[in-house]
Amino acid sequence: MDQTINSESFELIQKELNLSDQAASMSEEEYLKIISKAVQEMLNRDFERLLQVCYRIDLGEENLKKILNESDPDYLASDLAHALWTRQKQKVEIRRRYS
Numbered sequence: 001m002d003q004t005i006n007s008e009s010f011e012l013i014q015k016e017l018n019l020s021d022q023a024a025s026m027s028e029e030e031y032l033k034i035i036s037k038a039v040q041e042m043l044n045r046d047f048e049r050l051l052q053v054c055y056r057i058d059l060g061e062e063n064l065k066k067i068l069n070e071s072d073p074d075y076l077a078s079d080l081a082h083a084l085w086t087r088q089k090q091k092v093e094i095r096r097r098y099s
Contacts, residue, residue, distance in 0.1 A: 038081075
């Protein structure tokens with residue numbers, strides 16, 4: 001996987017989730033771990049904000065509903081983080097393709 005796509009994708013998510021600056025060259029798994037932790041905190045403390053983030057990132061209502069209704073509760077945060085990550089990577093790749 002192209003590391004610059006990963007770092008650009010993380011920068012976009014970082015802004016949405018108000019995450020502190022992180023090392024620029026982490027693995028995809030490390031990025032996902034950070035995102036999952038932030039998502040878990042929002043699931044526990046600020047569900048409305050999490051829904052707003054999902055909307056702004058354009059996760060898609062059907063995708064969000066499926067994750068919220070079908071994911072194992074122990075994996076809900078990581079499933080949601082993975083979906084957000086995948087969507088951000090798609091946006092970065094599309095921007096690159098058409099710019």
